[in-house]
Amino acid sequence: MPDLSKHHRELEENGYTILERVVDDALVDRLLADVRRLEGELARSPGGNRFEGSHTTRTYNLLAHGEVWQQVPVQPQVLELIEGVLGPQCLVSSLASISIAPGETKQVIHSDDQIHPIAKPHVPTVCNSMWALTDFTEANGATRIVPGSHRWQNPDYMADPEDIDTACAEMARGSVLVWQGSTWHGGGANTTSAEVRVGIAMNYCAGFIRQQENQHLGIPPEVMAGFTPELRALCGLDMYRGLTGNIDKQSPAHLLYGDPPDTQLWDMDPLNSERLNSEATG
Numbered sequence: 600m601p602d603l604s605k606h607h608r609e610l611e612e613n614g615y616t617i618l619e620r621v622v623d624d625a626l627v628d629r630l631l632a633d634v635r636r637l638e639g640e641l642a643r644s645p646g647g648n649r650f651e652g653s654h655t656t657r658t659y660n661l662l663a664h665g666e667v668w669q670q671v672p673v674q675p676q677v678l679e680l681i682e683g684v685l686g687p688q689c690l691v692s693s694l695a696s697i698s699i700a701p702g703e704t705k706q707v708i709h710s711d712d713q714i715h716p717i718a719k720p721h722v723p724t725v726c727n728s729m730w731a732l733t734d735f736t737e738a739n740g741a742t743r744i745v746p747g748s749h750r751w752q753n754p755d756y757m758a759d760p761e762d763i764d765t766a767c768a769e770m771a772r773g774s775v776l777v778w779q780g781s782t783w784h785g786g787g788a789n790t791t792s793a794e795v796r797v798g799i800a801m802n803y804c805a806g807f808i809r810q811q812e813n814q815h816l817g818i819p820p821e822v823m824a825g826f827t828p829e830l831r832a833l834c835g836l837d838m839y840r841g842l843t844g845n846i847d848k849q850s851p852a853h854l855l856y857g858d859p860p861d862t863q864l865w866d867m868d869p870l871n872s873e874r875l876n877s878e879a880t881g
């Protein structure tokens with residue numbers, strides 16, 4: 600595993616970082632082909648609202664739609680950075696493709712944790728990534744990002760912050776942009792005549808936060824059965840800190856798929872559970 604300390608630092612200081620060309624070409628090709636297959640088979644069309652755009656096609660809940668997607672949430676370098684922000688036992692929050700076609704205008708600038716009603720800055724609840732399946736350029740709609748905005752205090756989301764200075768996350772195909780959930784950002788405008796910018800929004804949340812897409816019901820049980828225990832845990836089938844998400848004191852992953860049982864909070868020695876609590880509250 601390469602040393603990622605520079606990226607951990609950038610994520611902490613600037614609120615984002617780019618892992619250049621971390622995904623190999625063969626996997627990028629397979630993912631891109633599958634995005635195109637699904638857009639056709641599922642007859643996806645632009646959402647037509649201010650957030651999703653009118654020339655942008657999104658396909659959601661990708662883990663339910665093909666085996667190749669199982670490789671995305673567990674990408675080791677991305678996951679190391681995400682866990683550096685969210686801590687262990689973080690979760691897949693959502694997994695979607697975003698194809699920005701010519702004619703799309705800038706997406707509204709937003710932060711991905713803005714729906715959480717908690718005063719800012721706060722303990723990280725969300726940390727997200729964007730995989731570039733095509734080159735991302737300023738002209739074809741590369742993500743725009745506001746450096747340092749993860750530190751802002753209670754920003755006003757109702758203002759339309761188009762006068763804010765943004766950095767353009769240009770990156771080569773196979774690269775991954777990782778940003779903190781509080782970092783303001785948005786998709787760019789696609790001013791090219793023929794290029795579609797294709798990205799994968801691989802979003803994670805802390806283990807104590809509700810996932811954006813319901814992984815438990817959205818992924819059919821027979822599909823979940825083919826996942827590794829690591830991926831099932833990322834989908835939220837383990838217990839967080841030996842407690843949250845249990846069914847009669849067992850994890851769903853253990854009950855349904857025979858994954859190793861989690862250590863239960865009830866069985867931890869009290870000093871250990873106090874340590875967990877102090878870690879949680881910083």
Ligand SMILES: O=C(O)CCC(=O)C(=O)O
Binds near residue numbers: 697742784785786787
């Ligand atoms: O497409 C992009 O570059 C960003 C999309 C985004 O931030 C979102 O939809 O939440």
